[in-house]
Amino acid sequence: MEPRKPRTKGSPVSDLDLRGVSRWYGNVVAVNDVTMTLGPGVTGLLGPNGAGKTTLLHMMAGFLAPSRGQVLIDGDATWRNPAIYRKLGLVNEREAVYGFLSGQEFVRASAKLHGLPDADAATRRAIDLVEMTDAQDRRMDTYSKGMRQRMRVAAALVHDPAVLLLDEPFNGMDPRQRMHMMDLLHRLGAQGRTVLFSSHILEEVEQVSGTVQVIVAGRLAASGDFRTIRRLMTHRPHVFAIRSSDDRRLAVALMASDAVAGVTLDKDGLTVHAGDYGTFTRALPRIALDEGVRVRQLIPSDESLESVFSYLVSA
Amino acid sequence: MNMTIAWITARGLLGRRRSWLLLPMPLILIGITAIGLGFDAPAVDLADGVLIGLGVAVILPLVSLIVGTGVLGSEIDDGTVVHILTKPIPRSRIILAKLAVAATVSAVTTAVPMFVAAAMVGGVKLGLGFALACAAGAVVYSALFLALSVLTRRPVLLGLLYVVIWEGLLSNVVMGTRTVSVQHYVIEFASELSGSTLFTATVSLGVAAAMAVVLTVAGTWLATQRLRSFSVAGETS
Numbered sequence: 001m002e003p004r005k006p007r008t009k010g011s012p013v014s015d016l017d018l019r020g021v022s023r024w025y026g027n028v029v030a031v032n033d034v035t036m037t038l039g040p041g042v043t044g045l046l047g048p049n050g051a052g053k054t055t056l057l058h059m060m061a062g063f064l065a066p067s068r069g070q071v072l073i074d075g076d077a078t079w080r081n082p083a084i085y086r087k088l089g090l091v092n093e094r095e096a097v098y099g100f101l102s103g104q105e106f107v108r109a110s111a112k113l114h115g116l117p118d119a120d121a122a123t124r125r126a127i128d129l130v131e132m133t134d135a136q137d138r139r140m141d142t143y144s145k146g147m148r149q150r151m152r153v154a155a156a157l158v159h160d161p162a163v164l165l166l167d168e169p170f171n172g173m174d175p176r177q178r179m180h181m182m183d184l185l186h187r188l189g190a191q192g193r194t195v196l197f198s199s200h201i202l203e204e205v206e207q208v209s210g211t212v213q214v215i216v217a218g219r220l221a222a223s224g225d226f227r228t229i230r231r232l233m234t235h236r237p238h239v240f241a242i243r244s245s246d247d248r249r250l251a252v253a254l255m256a257s258d259a260v261a262g263v264t265l266d267k268d269g270l271t272v273h274a275g276d277y278g279t280f281t282r283a284l285p286r287i288a289l290d291e292g293v294r295v296r297q298l299i300p301s302d303e304s305l306e307s308v309f310s311y312l313v314s315a
Numbered sequence: 316m317n318m319t320i321a322w323i324t325a326r327g328l329l330g331r332r333r334s335w336l337l338l339p340m341p342l343i344l345i346g347i348t349a350i351g352l353g354f355d356a357p358a359v360d361l362a363d364g365v366l367i368g369l370g371v372a373v374i375l376p377l378v379s380l381i382v383g384t385g386v387l388g389s390e391i392d393d394g395t396v397v398h399i400l401t402k403p404i405p406r407s408r409i410i411l412a413k414l415a416v417a418a419t420v421s422a423v424t425t426a427v428p429m430f431v432a433a434a435m436v437g438g439v440k441l442g443l444g445f446a447l448a449c450a451a452g453a454v455v456y457s458a459l460f461l462a463l464s465v466l467t468r469r470p471v472l473l474g475l476l477y478v479v480i481w482e483g484l485l486s487n488v489v490m491g492t493r494t495v496s497v498q499h500y501v502i503e504f505a506s507e508l509s510g511s512t513l514f515t516a517t518v519s520l521g522v523a524a525a526m527a528v529v530l531t532v533a534g535t536w537l538a539t540q541r542l543r544s545f546s547v548a549g550e551t552s
Binding site (some may be wrong): 064080089097212 | 317319320322323326327330392394395397398399400401402403404405408482544545546547
């Protein structure tokens with residue numbers, strides 16, 4: 001866990017607690033016995049598509065009842081408890097907005113629904129935070145996906161919540177918008193807010209958060225410092241399918257290399273198990289050149305995120 | 316009631332293409348009444364065939380169905396309802412705001428043309444009787460259809476089944492079913508308020524008034540309860 005951030009003056013601090021939380025639909029278990037505590041700072045909720053991230057976020061946001069366990073913000077259950085939205089902001093994955101409202105009207109409506117004493121000032125502050133002041137008077141159905149996303153973040157932040165949940169916030173954003181959103185999340189975390197965002201893209205999580213919760217098949221597969229988890233991922237065995245002008249000769253040469261843990265030879269070519277991705281891909285051209293073998297095909301056969309996550313589960 | 320929710324609801328409702336369907340209906344009602352009068356049709360026939368047969372039995376429930384299922388159902392369908400639900404507002408206030416908008420829009424859309432058409436047939440008093448009765452009917456229908464939009468994924472279909480099968484067919488054949496027919500309450504209210512002898516009501520004022528209140532309160536309560544436990548389906552659901 002990342003060390004708890006000191007409270008910035010004026011910014012609220014809250015903890016989000018999940019205690020033995022499960023959620024199932026009939027016989028399908030979407031989330032399985034997840035326990036975690038999220039404190040101030042940015043946490044990435046990482047996992048492949050369908051892992052249960054959205055289900056988990058919906059339970060955190062009070063939009064789904066846990067089948068078992070408890071989801072609490074500062075000790076209060078989130079399910080059937082509208083009062084928690086004083087502390088919580090949510091930017092969900094569905095990008096639906098009231099297209100007939102301008103961005104400013106949308107954020108101002110949020111401020112008024114929160115009963116803020118100075119809704120206009122809160123609206124200006126939130127729109128300024130996401131740098132949408134210039135476009136605030138345009139109807140939201142004229143916005144790009146990234147602009148809509150930023151206005152939704154402004155609406156979620158207008159009441160200055162201690163906890164901000166974002167479901168796949170970088171989806172559909174161009175690189176500039178992505179950088180801006182990452183910077184914003186960094187700042188919110190540094191202010192002492194509890195920020196949790198979900199993603200299925202490793203690099204996004206790496207750039208934004210030091211702490212990560214990895215969900216695979218509904219279970220909490222790994223939890224803690226991102227660098228440790230990243231190291232596990234980098235040093236896992238990699239599998240490559242290779243076809244060459246002389247598979248047998250190449251197999252013998254590869255077996256002599258330290259970068260290779262095992263080689264299987266069959267009629268379709270070679271299947272090579274390498275200990276480290278970088279070492280092997282650097283060694284292969286040199287070995288092939290030395291042996292006078294032409295490599296016709298090199299396919300990493302287990303590069304899907306699912307395989308990376310599966311490895312994490314067993315690590 | 317929450318004015319911000321009412322404001323968003325009204326803007327969304329009136330800006331939606333489906334709402335344009337509301338426009339021709341009042342004109343059709345007034346137009347057919349005018350044609351009937353032009354052909355010297357008896358007032359009794361116009362009251363029964365046009366004011367009740369078209370206005371009360373078709374236009375009032377259809378307008379209420381389009382509006383009542385649209386004020387919240389469309390937000391549930393497209394996911395925008397989350398913006399309202401992530402606020403620290405009691406769910407009863409959300410439902411009351413939605414109901415107020417639905418009932419007002421439906422009442423105005425039906426009461427004004429009903430006033431005009433009925434006044435053409437039998438004078439101002441008949442016009443006022445039908446207008447007020449339709450406004451009351453719009454409130455009851457709105458509560459029912461709003462509840463349907465939160466309770467089911469097919470509110471329009473179920474609403475149509477109620478209007479066509481229950482009210483249109485059964486309540487004219489099986490006497491007991493009229494007790495749960497908004498259409499018959501409206502006819503009774505119109506009859507009492509106008510004092511007209513052009514048509515006869517089929518349920519008593521006591522039953523109509525009591526059942527109208529019961530259905531409105533029940534619909535509002537059910538919708539509120541359902542919204543309190545509103546779940547959002549996720550990618551893995």
